[in-house]
Amino acid sequence: MKLRRICIYPKDIQGITGRSERYGRKLIKEIKDHLGKASHQFVTTMEFSEYTGIHLDIIEAYIQQTS
Incomplete structure (x- = not known):
């Protein structure tokens, strides 16, 4: 079984x-504020998908392609 990354980063x-990339940092901060997360906590691909409306399969395909 191949492991895949579940956290999303500004890049x-x-x-x-x-x-x-600055927009990515801003968006992650907005998502954390929306979800009530602390600054040290990560944003998952699923949370990013739900917040932006971008389908999770598209996000995971992009991450897999770039890794």
Whole structure:
């Protein structure tokens, strides 16, 4: 069984959305605020998918392709 990454980072968001890495950091902060997470906690691909409306399969395919 191949393990896959479940956390999303600003660089991933940059590649998925075509926006800047700074936008990715801002979006992660917005998601954490929305979910009530602390700054040290991670955002998962599923949480990112639910927040943005981008299908989880697309996100996971992108992450797998770039890894």
